[in-house]
Amino acid sequence: MRPTLPPIAVTAVDLVRVVMPLVQPFTTSFGRQTERTVLLVRVRGDGADDTEVVGWGECVTPAAPVYSEEFTDGAALVLRDHLVPALLRRDREVGAEEVGTRLRHLHGHRMARAALEVAVLDAQLRAVDRPLAEHLGAVRDRVPAGVSVGIPDGGTHALLEQGAGYLDQGYLRIKVKIEPGFDVTPVTALREAFGTECALQVDANAAYDAGDPDHLAALDALDELGLEMLEQPFGPARLRDHARHAARWRTPVCLDESIHDATDAADAIAMGACRIVNVKIGRVGGLAEAVAIRDRCRAAGAPVWCGGMLETGIGRAANVALAAIEGFDLPADASASDRYWSEDLTEPFHLLDGYLEVPTGPGIGREPRPEALRDAEVERLFG
Ligand code: OSB
Ligand code: MG
Numbered sequence: 001m002r003p004t005l006p007p008i009a010v011t012a013v014d015l016v017r018v019v020m021p022l023v024q025p026f027t028t029s030f031g032r033q034t035e036r037t038v039l040l041v042r043v044r045g046d047g048a049d050d051t052e053v054v055g056w057g058e059c060v061t062p063a064a065p066v067y068s069e070e071f072t073d074g075a076a077l078v079l080r081d082h083l084v085p086a087l088l089r090r091d092r093e094v095g096a097e098e099v100g101t102r103l104r105h106l107h108g109h110r111m112a113r114a115a116l117e118v119a120v121l122d123a124q125l126r127a128v129d130r131p132l133a134e135h136l137g138a139v140r141d142r143v144p145a146g147v148s149v150g151i152p153d154g155g156t157h158a159l160l161e162q163g164a165g166y167l168d169q170g171y172l173r174i175k176v177k178i179e180p181g182f183d184v185t186p187v188t189a190l191r192e193a194f195g196t197e198c199a200l201q202v203d204a205n206a207a208y209d210a211g212d213p214d215h216l217a218a219l220d221a222l223d224e225l226g227l228e229m230l231e232q233p234f235g236p237a238r239l240r241d242h243a244r245h246a247a248r249w250r251t252p253v254c255l256d257e258s259i260h261d262a263t264d265a266a267d268a269i270a271m272g273a274c275r276i277v278n279v280k281i282g283r284v285g286g287l288a289e290a291v292a293i294r295d296r297c298r299a300a301g302a303p304v305w306c307g308g309m310l311e312t313g314i315g316r317a318a319n320v321a322l323a324a325i326e327g328f329d330l331p332a333d334a335s336a337s338d339r340y341w342s343e344d345l346t347e348p349f350h351l352l353d354g355y356l357e358v359p360t361g362p363g364i365g366r367e368p369r370p371e372a373l374r375d376a377e378v379e380r381l382f383g
Contacts, residue, residue, distance in 0.1 A: 047127025055123025
């Protein structure tokens with residue numbers, strides 16, 4: 001990342017909430033979602049020559065603390081009462097690095113921080129008319145797209161139907177959400193239906209207990225299926241469980257929930273808890289940390305890939321820019337807009353031969369369509 005962007009003089013920070021219905025329910029081992037309450041951070045400021053710029057960031061928190069401790073109402077509160085005041089207390093001239101340094105004394109709330117970091121960076125980049133991907137050092141103009149398939153209401157049969165649909169559309173790999181009771185049978189069926197024409201991986205979202213012999217038997221059976229990876233079988237803090245079983249499995253373990261920063265990633269790889277790391281801008285507190293994780297993983301020889309949190313076009317634009325940098329060679333959980341929304345908040349992302357195009361406009365290269373914001377709830381945090 002090039003650190004030379006001029007700061008912006010922030011004139012206002014707003015939280016914008018938009019409720020977005022998903023095109024179909026998304027069920028994981030931690031619950032069933034039918035809509036997302038999208039929390040956007042909007043930063044307004046003056047660039048170097050006093051032109052007004054607006055920057056956007058999407059806070060990827062779920063409504064409830066089911067994926068990690070973070071949840072949307074908590075993120076809104078911590079942004080309002082702590083993060084934004086600490087960022088602007090002494091000086092309203094800021095750059096994205098300040099979101100790291102001025103907030104160093106505050107713990108956690110990485111998704112909230114990340115939204116603020118991306119919004120500030122988006123504004124800075126728009127002020128100098130530079131795309132985020134270029135700023136990050138992108139090495140490709142399109143990124144390979146995977147699709148994350150939730151646990152379907154209709155069981156294995158529905159999973160096969162959905163899988164076939166996504167393969168027809170051209171997705172380059174399928175990730176299936178699993179939980180105890182929905183694992184070996186559906187994933188085996190998918191393997192048998194589509195053979196090895198399709199890269200297949202699974203994500204347990206921490207649903208398995210390494211002390212339960214039935215859980216371990218299911219994971220051992222999945223290990224026979226030649227999957228690309230097994231994502232986060234055990235709890236976020238259960239690194240020793242991951243290491244113990246990863247050593248027996250052929251399938252590489254990928255960690256998602258366990259990895260909060262570059263040190264977590266290096267430690268997890270060093271102890272054998274994973275061989276692959278899922279990088280999410282929100283989960284790790286922003287783009288700077290996401291790039292630092294890439295650096296540490298590369299030094300350790302571990303592949304990384306860009307995960308998703310059912311983002312709208314705002315969050316996806318940042319994800320796709322990140323997925324375009326060196327080291328992000330595996331397909332991202334970045335699907336086309338129509339996989340999530342009947343109408344995205346922004347100009348949509350389309351699947352082209354299994355890829356999403358990296359935005360080329362200034363900043364993240366996407367902004368909410370004004371009509372999409374019409375019914376939004378807006379709260380002023382600063383200015
Ligand atoms: O574990 O990767 C996950 C969505 C919400 C919370 C956690 C996860 C996910 C996904 C969605 O898998 C991926 C996407 O945005 O397409
Ligand atoms: Mg995951």
